[in-house]
Amino acid sequence: MERPAWAPPGIDISVPSVSRIYDYYLGGSHNFEVDREAARKVMEFVPGLPKIQQANRAFMRRAVRYAVSEGITQFLDIGSGIPTFGNVHEVAQGAAPEARVLYVDHDPVAVAHSQAVLEGNANAGVLAADLRKPRDILAAPETGSLLDLDRPVALLLVSVLHFVQDTDEPQRAVAELRDALAPGSLLIVSHASYEGIPLPQERVGGAVDVYRDIRNPLVMRTREEIARFFDGFRMVEPGLVSMPEWRPDNPLDQEDPYAFSGFAGVGRKA
Numbered sequence: 001m002e003r004p005a006w007a008p009p010g011i012d013i014s015v016p017s018v019s020r021i022y023d024y025y026l027g028g029s030h031n032f033e034v035d036r037e038a039a040r041k042v043m044e045f046v047p048g049l050p051k052i053q054q055a056n057r058a059f060m061r062r063a064v065r066y067a068v069s070e071g072i073t074q075f076l077d078i079g080s081g082i083p084t085f086g087n088v089h090e091v092a093q094g095a096a097p098e099a100r101v102l103y104v105d106h107d108p109v110a111v112a113h114s115q116a117v118l119e120g121n122a123n124a125g126v127l128a129a130d131l132r133k134p135r136d137i138l139a140a141p142e143t144g145s146l147l148d149l150d151r152p153v154a155l156l157l158v159s160v161l162h163f164v165q166d167t168d169e170p171q172r173a174v175a176e177l178r179d180a181l182a183p184g185s186l187l188i189v190s191h192a193s194y195e196g197i198p199l200p201q202e203r204v205g206g207a208v209d210v211y212r213d214i215r216n217p218l219v220m221r222t223r224e225e226i227a228r229f230f231d232g233f234r235m236v237e238p239g240l241v242s243m244p245e246w247r248p249d250n251p252l253d254q255e256d257p258y259a260f261s262g263f264a265g266v267g268r269k270a
């Protein structure tokens, strides 16, 4: 079986991973045949998936630029994924060269590739940790050395909360992170939902089943459930909307219904 030099030792390349499937949707090269096979199965049900993912990345970049425009230069990006094009540190440091970015992911390929991309960047780092254990993230030496939690931070939970089951209490994890952040901090979230997707729920259910089968269940939440992650934050205009509707750079291209799937928003801690 193929095992390129970038694959960290110890990973099982016969089991698909969420981060490598996502890398494939985005046109990246850090994925294996098992990942591509799973991705193709998902796309049989939801053919417009790459459009959804591109809309998600574009939202993330606009939200980072918004944060910098609000004077925030510290970023904690949890579930950061395999770096591709237009990563948080590039956007943030492009707008504010002193910006500091800590990436966090529990996937070894995402962590290894982030390390490679960040080599020589003194203001950015990566931590292997799990969103379900926020205290580990907050107490990690990497967090203490890169981020000053007494000053506002932009916390990114972009396209990751839908991989946390209700039994793992994602609401509690977000609340613990929120409580550790200084007033004025921003929470940046995007999340998958059946609402707004231009397909019947049964069809999308087929895609969701693929993730269940690879033991990384995808939790589709309603707009109302997603809004609850912002408890303790005041929504920034225009609120929780479909991804392209969040402060678009250009007039909206309404022609692609897939891009309008899922919800995104930014909240400010009072």
Ligand SMILES: C[S@@+](CC[C@H](N)C(=O)[O-])C[C@H]1O[C@@H](n2cnc3c(N)ncnc32)[C@H](O)[C@@H]1O
Binding pocket: 018, 019, 022, 056, 057, 060, 078, 079, 080, 081, 082, 104, 105, 106, 107, 110, 129, 130, 131, 132, 157, 158, 159, 160, 163, 164
């Ligand atoms: C769909 S990707 C999103 C990547 C990036 N945030 C973006 O939106 O472009 C989801 C990432 O979340 C990571 N992830 C899933 N569950 C996680 C958890 N409990 N803790 C940390 N990372 C997690 C996966 O490994 C994957 O890299």
